Amino acid sequence: MADFDIDLMSCPLPKMDYDTIQLAHGAGGKLSADLIDKIFIPRFGNETLDKLEDQAVLNIPKNKIAFTTDTFVVDPIFFPGGNIGELAINGTVNDVAMSGAKPLYLSVGFILEEGLPLETLHIIALSMEKAAKQAGVKIVAGDTKVVNRGSCDKLFINTSGIGIVPNNVNISANRLTPGDKIIISGSVADHGMAVMTTREDLSFKSKIKSDTAALNGLVEVMLNISEDIHAMRDPTRGGVATTLNEFAKQSDVGIQLYSDKIPVKHDVKGACEVLGIDPLYVANEGKLIAVVGSEIAENMVEAMLKHELGKNASIIGEVVNDNKGIVVQQTGLGVNRIIDLPVGEQLPRIC
Amino acid sequence: MKYLDEFRDPKIAKQILAEIEFTVTKPWVIMEVCGGQTHSIIKNGIDQILPKEIELVHGPGCPVCVTPLEIIDKAIEIASTPNVIFTSFGDMLRVPGSKKDLFQVKSEGGDVRIIYSPLEALKIARNNPEKEVVFFAVGFETTAPGNAMAIYQADREGITNFSELVSHVLVPPAMEALLSSPKNRVQAYLAAGHVCAIMGWWEYDPIAEKYKVPIIPTGFESIDVLEGILLAVKQLEKGEYRVENQYLRAVKRGGNQPAQNIVNTIFEIGDRKWRGIGEIPQSGLKIKEEFSKYDAELKFAVDNIVTQESELCISGIVLQGLKKPHECPAFGKECTPSNPLGATMVSGEGACAAYYKYQRIRNG
Numbered sequence: 001m002a003d004f005d006i007d008l009m010s011c012p013l014p015k016m017d018y019d020t021i022q023l024a025h026g027a028g029g030k031l032s033a034d035l036i037d038k039i040f041i042p043r044f045g046n047e048t049l050d051k052l053e054d055q056a057v058l059n060i061p062k063n064k065i066a067f068t069t070d071t072f073v074v075d076p077i078f079f080p081g082g083n084i085g086e087l088a089i090n091g092t093v094n095d096v097a098m099s100g101a102k103p104l105y106l107s108v109g110f111i112l113e114e115g116l117p118l119e120t121l122h123i124i125a126l127s128m129e130k131a132a133k134q135a136g137v138k139i140v141a142g143d144t145k146v147v148n149r150g151s152c153d154k155l156f157i158n159t160s161g162i163g164i165v166p167n168n169v170n171i172s173a174n175r176l177t178p179g180d181k182i183i184i185s186g187s188v189a190d191h192g193m194a195v196m197t198t199r200e201d202l203s204f205k206s207k208i209k210s211d212t213a214a215l216n217g218l219v220e221v222m223l224n225i226s227e228d229i230h231a232m233r234d235p236t237r238g239g240v241a242t243t244l245n246e247f248a249k250q251s252d253v254g255i256q257l258y259s260d261k262i263p264v265k266h267d268v269k270g271a272c273e274v275l276g277i278d279p280l281y282v283a284n285e286g287k288l289i290a291v292v293g294s295e296i297a298e299n300m301v302e303a304m305l306k307h308e309l310g311k312n313a314s315i316i317g318e319v320v321n322d323n324k325g326i327v328v329q330q331t332g333l334g335v336n337r338i339i340d341l342p343v344g345e346q347l348p349r350i351c
Numbered sequence: 352m353k354y355l356d357e358f359r360d361p362k363i364a365k366q367i368l369a370e371i372e373f374t375v376t377k378p379w380v381i382m383e384v385c386g387g388q389t390h391s392i393i394k395n396g397i398d399q400i401l402p403k404e405i406e407l408v409h410g411p412g413c414p415v416c417v418t419p420l421e422i423i424d425k426a427i428e429i430a431s432t433p434n435v436i437f438t439s440f441g442d443m444l445r446v447p448g449s450k451k452d453l454f455q456v457k458s459e460g461g462d463v464r465i466i467y468s469p470l471e472a473l474k475i476a477r478n479n480p481e482k483e484v485v486f487f488a489v490g491f492e493t494t495a496p497g498n499a500m501a502i503y504q505a506d507r508e509g510i511t512n513f514s515e516l517v518s519h520v521l522v523p524p525a526m527e528a529l530l531s532s533p534k535n536r537v538q539a540y541l542a543a544g545h546v547c548a549i550m551g552w553w554e555y556d557p558i559a560e561k562y563k564v565p566i567i568p569t570g571f572e573s574i575d576v577l578e579g580i581l582l583a584v585k586q587l588e589k590g591e592y593r594v595e596n597q598y599l600r601a602v603k604r605g606g607n608q609p610a611q612n613i614v615n616t617i618f619e620i621g622d623r624k625w626r627g628i629g630e631i632p633q634s635g636l637k638i639k640e641e642f643s644k645y646d647a648e649l650k651f652a653v654d655n656i657v658t659q660e661s662e663l664c665i666s667g668i669v670l671q672g673l674k675k676p677h678e679c680p681a682f683g684k685e686c687t688p689s690n691p692l693g694a695t696m697v698s699g700e701g702a703c704a705a706y707y708k709y710q711r712i713r714n715g
Contacts, residue, residue, distance in 0.1 A: 259361075273355065275467070332361040333368075333573060335396030340708050 013122045014038040021116040026146030035144060039122055043129040044108070044139040056140035058105060061164060066101035068092060069160040077124070077154050080194045081209030085124035087285060088157040089131035090214045094234045097216040098288065100171045100223060101163030106132065107141035109158040114149040121155070135214035137161065163216075168227045175230040176251035180319040181297035183290045185218060185304060186211070186312040187263040188240050192282035193271045208267055213286030218309045222290065225303045231291040234284065241280040241339045243289050244317075244327045254323035257339065259330040261316045281342045291319065358572035367577040368400060371584055378404045379587050380536045381580060382529075382672050384522060385543030386413030386701060387571045393705040395573040397580075405580065408536065408672030409705075411525050411628065412543050414490040415442050415698035416670065419624040420660050422518040423448040425653040426487055429516060430456045430463050432651060436479060438472040439487035441465045442698045447691055449658050469501035469515070476505070476513035485647045488515040492546045495519055495636055496610035499617035502638070502645045514647040517638055520623050522546050523554045524634035530562040534673055539583040541569040541576070544598040551606025555594045563592045570598040617642055626694055627660065627667025664693035669702050676706040683707060 016038055017031070024031040041050065048056045070091050077084040089106065096103040108128070112121065132139055190211040197206040215234060222229060231251070235243040240262065248255045264272070264279045272279045286309060292300050297315055304310030317329075327339040383389055389409045392398050398407050411417050427448045430437035437453070444453040444465065457463040462482075466472055469486045476484035488498040498515060505513045522543055529535055542555060547568040555566045565586035569579030579597045586592060596602055614636070623635025638646045648654045660667070663681050668674045676682055676695070686692040688704050695701035 331395045331573075332359055333364055333396050333400055334361070335399045337394055337396060338708060 011126055013119050014042070016118055019118055021112045021114055021118065021121065021146055023114050023146050023148070026112065026144055032144065039118070039125050040142060040144075043125040044132070044142065046138045046140065048138065048140040049142070056105065056107070058140065060162075063167065064165040066096045066099040066163045066165050067160070068095040069158065070095060071156060071158040073153070073156050074195065075153055076195070076198055077120075079198050079210055080207070081190075082212040082285075083124055083127055084155065084157060085128040086131040087210075087212050088159045089128050089135060089137070090212050090285060091236070092159040092161040093135045093137055093214040093216055094285075094288070096161045096163040097214075097219045098171070098232045098234055099163070099165055100169035100219065100227070100229065100232070101165040102220070103135065103137050103161055103163035103216050105140045105162050106137050107143075107160045108139050109143040110145070111152050111156040111158075112144065112146045113152045113154050114146055116154055124155070131214065135216055166223065166227065169223065169229070171229050171232050173231050173233070173247050173250040176247055176253050176255075176291050176319045177230065177293075178253060178319050178321045179294050180230055180291050181294050181315050182244070182255065182257070182317040182319070183292065183297065183301055183304070183313060184240065184262065184316050185215070185288045185290075185310045186286075187265045187268065188235070188284055188287060189264060189268050189272060189279035189282035191285040192239070193268050193277075193279075195283075196275070196277075197271055206267060206271055208265075208271060211284060211286035213309055215286065215288050215309060218288070218304065218307045221303055221307050221310070222300060225300050226292065226296045228296070229290050229292055232288055234288050236283050236285060238342055239279070239281040239283060240289065241278070241327065242341060244339065245341045247291065248327050249325045251319075252324050254320040254325070255317060255327040256320045256336075257317035257327065257329035259332055259334075261314060263312050263314060280339060294318070355572065358570070358574040360574065364573050364577055367574065367581055371405070371577070371581050372402050374581065374584050374588055375402050375404045376588060378406065379538050379584060380406045380408060380672075381539045381541065381583050382408045382410045382537040383541040383569070383576070383579075384410040384412040384526060385546070385571075386416065386698065387545070388541060388543070388569065388576055389413070389702055390705050391571050391573060391576055393708070395576075397573060397576055401580070405584065409669070409702035410540075410672065411529075411625065411670040412491065412522065412546075413695070413698050413701050414494070414520070415446055416666065416694040416701045417520055417625045417628070418443070418446070418489050418518050418694065419626045419658075420449055421624065421656060421658040422489075422516070423452075424450075424658045425648065425656050426516055427451060427453060427456055428653050428656060429485055429647055429651045430461045431459070432483075434482055436462045436464060436475055436482050436484045437487070438464050438466045438475060438484065440467070440489070443487055443489060445691070446694050446697045469498045470504070473501045473505055473510065473513055476510050477508070480512055482512060483650075484513050485651075486513075486515045488517045488519060491520055491522055491543070492550045492614075493543075493548075495614045495618065496549060496607075499613045502617045502642055503613060505645060506642065511644070514645045514650045515638070516647040517618075517636065518623070519618065519636035520625060521620070521634050521636065523558060524631050525625065525628070527558055527562075528628070528631045528634070529671055530558070530564065532671065534671070537564070537672060539565040539587055540567065541579040541583065542566050544568055544570045544575070544601060547596075547598065547602040547606065549607050549610050551604050552594050552596055552602060553604055559592050559594050565592050566594045568594070568596045568598050568602050570601065625670075627664075627670045629667075661692055666693035666695040666703065669695055676703040679703070
């Protein structure tokens with residue numbers, strides 16, 4: 001359980017009848033109620049959740065609503081820079097926020113493996129509480145299931161989220177137009193390499209930390225500069241390369257990346273070199289790619305640079321008419337290479 | 352990044368390129384032996400900026416690509432055996448055998464694990480004494496010392512539930528086999544830098560002399576490759592042929608002696624099949640008799656499996672430098688990285704995969 005937030009230690013696990021998750025914790029009886037009363041309500045409670053109804057009833061303005069769901073199965077569940085709990089909050093907040101929406105409400109579904117230490121669940125709930133507070137969202141519905149030992153790996157978390165889309169905002173992967181600029185909010189590949197270098201059978205140690213963070217605050221800053229953001233996504237699984245390929249295909253345009261403009265931290269780059277992995281294909285959990293008209297790109301980057309999560313923002317390329325559906329990057333020697341979709345998992349090379 | 356960016360500096364690259372242009376007066380065919388060099392050439396677009404006189408052909412130096420189908424089938428057979436933990440470097444898992452690949456074995460319940468060093472496989476064996484742990488020991492002289500060390504340590508510690516499925520190949524015999532072929536077009540070699548870091552370059556002196564070809568042990572960054580080409584072209588233009596070391600920061604004439612010692616302790620030279628090329632005498636390593644209890648082929652009795660290669664795939668001809676990947680009728684059609692017919696399409700270092708990844712744009 002390396003490297004979790006020291007703040008989380010200040011709130012000890014409440015006294016409970018068992019130290020580990022039992023099948024009965026998911027059976028709807030006394031132990032289920034115990035879990036809800038002692039771990040979930042104290043962490044996630046609010047006027048909606050506290051009612052313990054079968055559903056949340058919410059007042060929502062007459063706007064467009066953004067709605068998303070995501071399931072988190074990361075292994076290991078604790079990794080440098082975060083854990084599965086805050087990832088589950090931030091990931092869904094980000095998916096909502098990428099539409100330009102202000103995320104408001106989340107649901108949380110846990111699938112717990114029999115035998116999971118309650119202490120582990122408690123620490124994860126604490127960091128979810130903290131992440132939800134930071135993102136300004138409320139957890140208004142939840143569910144817990146317990147499965148036999150071996151039927152899942154420690155715990156899986158599903159979160160769904162809804163948010164309100166401002167009236168004039170229309171962000172979509174099919175709105176890229178030739179001439180648009182591609183902006184990235186910071187350095188790439190931190191999360192994927194943090195997880196990869198923590199897995200037990202890797203023999204080298206690194207200090208790479210996950211970048212998991214909720215991006216809705218940064219999005220708000222960006223919408224203040226202009227509501228006319230054409231496309232926006234957080235490049236998670238498959239990394240920057242995958243997101244840009246999705247953009248190019250959905251808008252039927254080409255994307256030209258400039259040579260050596262994509263920021264990669266020194267140690268992340270080193271780990272990628274050692275394992276033979278291209279950082280463009282590695283997951284991020286606290287970065288966004290935005291596509292905007294060239295006339296507002298500079299102002300947008302300037303505003304992002306002032307925000308903690310955008311302080312390394314930069315323009316990394318542009319939308320072009322050539323090579324429709326394809327992403328190309330100029331090499332240092334001035335010729336273009338294709339940045340293709342990855343095939344399956346990133347596999348380390350032999351030598 | 353220090354020690355890397357210096358060797359990727361576009362300004363220096365352009366200076367070397369200008370010198371190549373100044374030196375070259377007639378057409379030359381140069382083969383880069385190692386898949387890592389092929390990858391760097393295609394990734395950086397070096398083949399696109401060279402003067403038209405220079406043709407680069409991609410050599411047989413990708414360990415994934417030259418591992419014969421037969422060995423993949425043996426690996427699949429062993430990995431499907433109950434109570435076995437089968438460990439491998441990552442990119443071997445996607446290489447198609449005659450019926451399936453190792454990923455499929457994994458999805459069917461086989462315990463197949465990606466590791467980064469054979470010593471990790473040994474650790475798994477130590478921690479799971481009730482299981483048989485097998486490591487897929489493929490590659491060139493570069494991976495041989497680590498694979499030898501795992502057997503050496505297993506023997507010293509008396510670990511009996513560990514073995515290796517060995518398909519080790521040696522570079523110099525393959526280079527010589529290509530040169531002695533009547534269809535040979537290669538006029539100079541960029542030798543594989545990391546192989547030379549282990550083995551040194553003294554082995555190449557007689558080859559350069561006998562076949563009258565310049566041999567340049569070369570590194571992997573864009574500057575390395577360009578400088579290697581420059582050294583080769585200078586010799587070619589002057590009618591010279593000798594070994595000239597470009598990769599000075601990693602390669603010494605005698606190589607890495609401790610690494611060679613451990614290899615010679617565990618392995619001995621023997622005949623080896625190469626995928627797409629066939630059997631080359633004295634071109635591989637096999638486990639010595641005294642360590643045969645660590646030989647997975649014998650332990651799991653798979654030494655009798657024999658497999659024929661696919662007829663549609665021309666990877667053997669590509670590996671010999673006789674055809675370019677896109678000249679294969681199946682390239683990009685029946686054969687893609689997500690559905691590879693041959694190993695050269697599987698590994699990122701394989702010539703076909705490298706072409707597919709970076710060059711479709713040029714070929715429409």
